[in-house]
Amino acid sequence: MIRRLAFVFCSTLLVCCAAAAQTTLNGAGATFPYPIYSKWFSEYHNQHPDIQINYQSIGSGGGIRQVLAGTVDFGASDGPMTDDQLSQAKTKIYHIPTVLGSVVPVYNLPGVSTELKFTPQVLSDIFVGKIVNWNDPAIAKVNPGVKFPNQPVLVVHRSDGSGTTYCFTDYLSKISNDWRSGPGKGTSVKWPVGLGAKGNEGVSGMVRQMEGSIGYVELIYAVQNKMSYGSMQNASGNFVKASLDSTAAAAASVKSMPPDFRVSITNAPGKDAYPISTFTWLLIPAQAKEASKQKIILDFLNWMLDSGESMAAQLTYAPLPQEVATKVRATVKQIH
Amino acid sequence: MNGSLLKARYQPDPAAASSPLAETTQVPRRKIHLKSSRLADAGFRYLMLGCALSVLAIVVLIVRELFLRSTLSLHAFGLKFLMTQSWDPVNGDFGALAFIYGTLVSSLLALILAVPLSIGVATFTTELCPRILRGPLSYMVELLAAIPSVIYGLWGVFVLVPILRQYVQPFLAKYFGWTGLFGGYQFGIGMLAAGIILAVMIIPIVTSITREVMSAVPTAQREGVLAIGATRWEMIRVGVLRNARTGIMGAIILGLGRALGETIAVTMLIGNRPEIAKSLFAPGYTLASVIANEFSEATEDLYLSALVEIGLVLFAITLLVNIVAQLMVWSITRGSARRAAV
Numbered sequence: 001m002i003r004r005l006a007f008v009f010c011s012t013l014l015v016c017c018a019a020a021a022q023t024t025l026n027g028a029g030a031t032f033p034y035p036i037y038s039k040w041f042s043e044y045h046n047q048h049p050d051i052q053i054n055y056q057s058i059g060s061g062g063g064i065r066q067v068l069a070g071t072v073d074f075g076a077s078d079g080p081m082t083d084d085q086l087s088q089a090k091t092k093i094y095h096i097p098t099v100l101g102s103v104v105p106v107y108n109l110p111g112v113s114t115e116l117k118f119t120p121q122v123l124s125d126i127f128v129g130k131i132v133n134w135n136d137p138a139i140a141k142v143n144p145g146v147k148f149p150n151q152p153v154l155v156v157h158r159s160d161g162s163g164t165t166y167c168f169t170d171y172l173s174k175i176s177n178d179w180r181s182g183p184g185k186g187t188s189v190k191w192p193v194g195l196g197a198k199g200n201e202g203v204s205g206m207v208r209q210m211e212g213s214i215g216y217v218e219l220i221y222a223v224q225n226k227m228s229y230g231s232m233q234n235a236s237g238n239f240v241k242a243s244l245d246s247t248a249a250a251a252a253s254v255k256s257m258p259p260d261f262r263v264s265i266t267n268a269p270g271k272d273a274y275p276i277s278t279f280t281w282l283l284i285p286a287q288a289k290e291a292s293k294q295k296i297i298l299d300f301l302n303w304m305l306d307s308g309e310s311m312a313a314q315l316t317y318a319p320l321p322q323e324v325a326t327k328v329r330a331t332v333k334q335i336h
Numbered sequence: 337m338n339g340s341l342l343k344a345r346y347q348p349d350p351a352a353a354s355s356p357l358a359e360t361t362q363v364p365r366r367k368i369h370l371k372s373s374r375l376a377d378a379g380f381r382y383l384m385l386g387c388a389l390s391v392l393a394i395v396v397l398i399v400r401e402l403f404l405r406s407t408l409s410l411h412a413f414g415l416k417f418l419m420t421q422s423w424d425p426v427n428g429d430f431g432a433l434a435f436i437y438g439t440l441v442s443s444l445l446a447l448i449l450a451v452p453l454s455i456g457v458a459t460f461t462t463e464l465c466p467r468i469l470r471g472p473l474s475y476m477v478e479l480l481a482a483i484p485s486v487i488y489g490l491w492g493v494f495v496l497v498p499i500l501r502q503y504v505q506p507f508l509a510k511y512f513g514w515t516g517l518f519g520g521y522q523f524g525i526g527m528l529a530a531g532i533i534l535a536v537m538i539i540p541i542v543t544s545i546t547r548e549v550m551s552a553v554p555t556a557q558r559e560g561v562l563a564i565g566a567t568r569w570e571m572i573r574v575g576v577l578r579n580a581r582t583g584i585m586g587a588i589i590l591g592l593g594r595a596l597g598e599t600i601a602v603t604m605l606i607g608n609r610p611e612i613a614k615s616l617f618a619p620g621y622t623l624a625s626v627i628a629n630e631f632s633e634a635t636e637d638l639y640l641s642a643l644v645e646i647g648l649v650l651f652a653i654t655l656l657v658n659i660v661a662q663l664m665v666w667s668i669t670r671g672s673a674r675r676a677a678v
Contacts, residue, residue: 059632059633060633061632061634061635062632065635154521154523159603159608159625159629160628160633161425161629161630161631161632161633161634183424184427185426186425186426187634188425188629189424189425189426190422190423190424190425190426190427190610191609195523195525195608196608196609196619196621196629197604197608198603198604198608198629202604205493205494206493209493209494209497209498210501210523210524
């Protein structure tokens with residue numbers, strides 16, 4: 001009996017020691033990059049078995065709140081923090097862009113097999129509620145040769161607050177006066193028309209079910225669900241279909257990258273740029289609670305830039321363009 | 337090992353009990369028992385008091401927290417919060433009226449659909465059902481309660497909504513369109529879908545409690561009513577349902593409570609549009625849904641505070657509904673007591 005107790009005691013001690021040797025980092029935030037982040041963190045753990053990075057995809061808003069409260073070692077967000085939020089922080093918070101995503105208009109229009117084209121004007125008119133039927137001449141004008149049915153337009157949008165909505169409404173605010181002065185940009189907005197569905201899967205599900213509907217989802221969802229999505233006319237006047245390349249082109253075409261990387265790349269000027277694209281950021285506090293953790297975070301960021309970025313494409317995220325990656329590397333060097 | 341010890345202690349050995357030695361040792365032991373049982377009694381009483389008070393403490397703490405966290409919004413909007421239906425996170429303009437309306441209407445719709453059905457099922461299982469069927473039928477109803485609400489939501493999106501859109505809504509619009517309740521564009525998704533899914537979700541709880549209450553009515557009541565020449569229906573109406581109505585009321589209140597707070601399934605089906613529309617085909621929004629949808633991404637303080645105030649409003653509505661229901665139960669039972677006295 002005593003021998004058994006001693007054995008249990010010793011083994012518990014051993015387990016405790018092993019656990020103590022392992023460092024755990026905690027992060028929380030955006031849901032959009034969750035698949036790539038969890039892949040990165042598990043790969044990084046494989047290479048550094050003594051380091052465990054936990055990431056909770058609680059949403060960008062939650063990530064920002066937790067970083068401000070100092071309850072996590074790092075945060076993540078699909079939208080940059082506002083100046084107001086940054087001023088609440090106890091320490092400087094770095095925005096480190098990790099990958100890029102894009103948002104595509106998906107639609108369900110039976111009888112129309114050609115891929116639709118959208119101009120900024122048409123897209124904003126649909127979401128503002130000015131275009132209410134698919135046979136509207138404005139749509140036909142940009143899609144010559146397509147015969148549109150007499151079918152009411154049903155707008156589907158996200159009901160939950162999301163970075164996807166932020167990116168989409170950020171774009172609409174840039175290209176449409178109606179939108180800018182009306183709903184504006186945000187993770188949730190007051191939608192002029194339409195139904196709300198929860199999550200990318202909710203929107204894509206509803207669009208697939210309802211004839212005449214149009215919504216917006218992240219590129220990866222449209223690809224996975226084999227949904228038809230239209231090409232968008234970008235700032236240079238070209239119609240561009242969302243893809244990893246056209247998303248990266250949007251990031252590369254930003255003329256002046258601010259030093260803190262808080263930049264919106266919607267409606268980017270590049271010739272091949274897809275206009276509804278966005279960075280997603282890790283939020284790294286300049287001063288970690290423990291110096292040892294800070295070292296690990298920096299090591300991870302360098303690892304991400306060296307070998308992590310190449311994993312992005314297989315999960316349908318666009319990796320950072322070379323010039324952006326170089327700038328990010330320089331910034332990571334500045335963090336102590 | 338422990339098991340055998342217990343047995344030795346609690347199963348008195350007949351041989352030992354009859355021996356004089358055992359009798360003499362039993363007397364002091366009983367004394368000790370008396371003393372310790374008094375202590376145990378007091379201890380038990382305080383323990384139970386603690387349990388009861390903890391419930392009270394939890395409620396008070398919840399209300400306190402809700403108030404504290406919604407101060408910003410309470411100050412900014414005051415009573416206007418309850419009377420406007422604008423919900424604009426970007427411009428920081430918040431009003432809860434559309435959500436209150438959506439919550440009440442969807443729950444009311446659920447009650448209208450679920451209560452008659454539930455009472456019917458309960459009546460059948462207790463009064464009319466062949467004995468062999470009774471067990472399986474009750475089991476099936478309770479099984480409904482075990483289904484997670486997200487499954488109801490998915491079923492609603494993929495099965496119920498297409499049926500509503502293709503068959504039910506055109507039918508309702510054609511024959512009952514004149515009421516004004518069934519007009520407008522037929523999405524399938526909307527207040528009607530939410531009400532129906534809520535009805536399905538509260539049927540188990542209303543049915544099983546109603547059934548328990550009805551089977552608790554003494555058989556003598558039934559026999560008495562039958563003896564004075566009542567038909568089976570009259571027996572059920574006068575002998576059973578009337579006696580069980582307080583309990584049935586309670587069952588309905590519990591069902592209503594569940595309907596008011598149900599979140600995920602409703603979010604998936606109601607269309608999430610903060611607008612008050614007369615038509616049941618139109619999308620709506622509920623208090624619980626807006627919290628679930630927007631809380632995780634709300635970053636501005638006022639926005640968060642408004643969402644917490646929504647929680648406070650939901651709390652108040654649930655409380656209010658319960659109080660009203662209690663009053664109704666109370667007035668019914670008082671009425672019957674007076675009748676009994678006469």
